[in-house]
Amino acid sequence: MKKVLYPGSFDPITKGHMNIVEQASELFDEVVIAVLQNKSKNVGFFTLEERLEIVKELYKERDNIKVVLGGGAAADLALLHGCKSIIRGIRGISDYEHEVELTMANREISNGEVNTILLFADKEYQFISSSMVKEVFDLEKDISRYVDPLVNEKMLMKRMGN
Ligand code: ADP
Numbered sequence: 795m796k797k798v799l800y801p802g803s804f805d806p807i808t809k810g811h812m813n814i815v816e817q818a819s820e821l822f823d824e825v826v827i828a829v830l831q832n833k834s835k836n837v838g839f840f841t842l843e844e845r846l847e848i849v850k851e852l853y854k855e856r857d858n859i860k861v862v863l864g865g866g867a868a869a870d871l872a873l874l875h876g877c878k879s880i881i882r883g884i885r886g887i888s889d890y891e892h893e894v895e896l897t898m899a900n901r902e903i904s905n906g907e908v909n910t911i912l913l914f915a916d917k918e919y920q921f922i923s924s925s926m927v928k929e930v931f932d933l934e935k936d937i938s939r940y941v942d943p944l945v946n947e948k949m950l951m952k953r954m955g956n
Contacts, residue, residue, distance in 0.1 A: 798911070799872040800881040801828040801864050803924065804845050805838055806945045807852065810922035813915040814883040819858055821911075826875045827853070828864030839928050840952065848948055869900035869908040880910045885921055 798818055804811060804827075818825045829846045840848070846863055853859040864871050872880050880900060882893050897910040914920065922940045931937050931949055938946050 795823045797824040797877045798822040798879045799877040801868045808922045810915045810919040813919045830864040869904040
């Protein structure tokens with residue numbers, strides 16, 4: 795069985811991420827989504843626990859999609875979950891350099907055991923990013939084009955203090 799790890803902060807998970815998950819699920823028998831702690835440069839919206847819960851809820855009916863809590867090097871996490879590949883998405887040139895660095899680091903950490911596959915979201919989801927969603931949301935504008943209705947609802951609830 796071929797399994798692949800899709801690591802990310804998913805703060806929040808967007809339709810861009812979800813499009814990548816769908817593509818990965820057609821290429822692999824199982825996709826393991828690993829929800830990671832935010833990188834320090836990102837301002838967090840949801841806590842790690844909230845993000846994990848949301849992603850689990852979104853994929854609860856899908857037998858070939860598992861959601862786990864991540865941490866440490868993606869290559870170690872991949873091997874821990876029986877994955878020899880990692881999926882990452884690329885939006886444009888700005889993502890490229892960072893993803894090449896991560897690919898090489900993960901290859902080295904795993905002594906060549908874990909490789910990375912880069913995917914591109916479909917045109918309508920190509921430029922959606924979590925930070926753009928948060929900015930539009932902060933302006934109190936509609937984000938339903940960018941996120942699943944469940945995510946939209948959870949963001950509104952969080953704004954209201956629930
Ligand atoms: P990280 O903080 O690890 O970059 P993100 O949650 O921001 O985590 O993203 C996880 C992965 O999904 C990254 O490889 C990112 O480039 C990719 N990604 C995010 N949005 C899109 C999109 N709209 N199209 C393609 N890839 C995307």
